[in-house]
Amino acid sequence: MKVINLSEQNSVLNMYLSEIRDRKYQQNRLLFRNNIVRIGEVMAYELSKTLNYRAKTVTTPLGSLEMNHVKDDLVVATVLRAGLPFHEGFLHVFDHAENAFVSAYRMYTNREHTEVGVHAEYMAAPAVKGKTLIIADPMLATGGSMAAAYEALLKNGRPAQVHIACVIATPEGLDVVRETVAPGTTVWCAAIDPGMNEHKYIVPGFGDCGDLCYGEKL
DSSP states (O other): OEEEEEGGGEEEEEEHHHHHOTTTTTHHHHHHHHHHHHHHHHHHHHHHHOOOEEEEEEEEEEEEEEEEOOOSOOOEEEEEEHHHHHHHHHHHSSSOOOOEEEEEEEOOTTSSSSEEEEEEEEEOOOOOOEEEEEEEEEESSSSSHHHHHHHHGGOOOHHHHEEEEEEEEEHHHHHHHHHHHHHTOOEEEEEEEEOOOOTTTSSOSSSSHHHHHHOOOO
């Protein structure tokens, strides 16, 4: 498994990430969501450089020429609900892609809220056999939600290539994904943070992405 940490490069993505980490910036949900979308756009552009291309003839009002177009059949998947704005950013770049949605949520399994289990309840997805599958989920903390989404999506066939995209990952989450996915999978991260607190939230992270995007849940 290949891991690409985009924060190691100087780009505007680092500014977007620093803003969504800021407690004051987080008070405006619109701004927060917009930056999650923009991080998705930047990451999708970087990922596009690794895809397969073929020449296509384009006719202009004054002539014609050959230009390269993405050859891969793409499926962009996300985990509800936190993944929706991140998924939107990918769709701004890969606007012809098919789409998949998985409801995989984490549940505390003890009173102290220090142990987490993951439950996948709902999925709407096309067949992914032979296609390039991109799973976009902002937070790769324990890795449980990503592993559950990956396994659910592969029930519809085995893709030719898998890309996993997240805003922030932890070393522990990456280890879980490494044990789950097929060889040759690429993981794209805007940042890799040191670890998690006792409640399995990424530290320093930026908090609960779904709550910050859409409001607190019961």
